[in-house]
Amino acid sequence: MAAFLLWLLLLVFCWPFALLALVLYPIVWLICLPLRLIGITVGAAFAFLGALLMLPARVLRGRPA
Template sequence: MLTFLLWLLLLVIAPPVALVALLLYPLVWLILLPFRIVGIAVDGVLRLVWAVVTLPARILTRRW
């Protein structure tokens, strides 16, 4: 909602810039999409490595 309000403010102040931003937004989103996918994959791998590294400590400190 805040993004939309900022865009409306930009539309009032500088309409050509707001229209260019509106047209370029999907292109920028498509360009940044692979970086988001890689970030999700790297986060998953790091969480898996952390779980494997801390598994012995969690097993040894477990109370029955």
């Protein structure tokens, strides 16, 4: 809602920039989409490696002495 109000404010004060932002937003979103997917993949890979490295400690901690 706040983003919409800010866009309306921009439309009132500087309508060419508001229309340019309205046209360019989908293009920027499409350019950023592969980068977001790469970020999700790298985050998942690091979480998997962290879980894999912590597995021996979890197995040893779970055993009774």
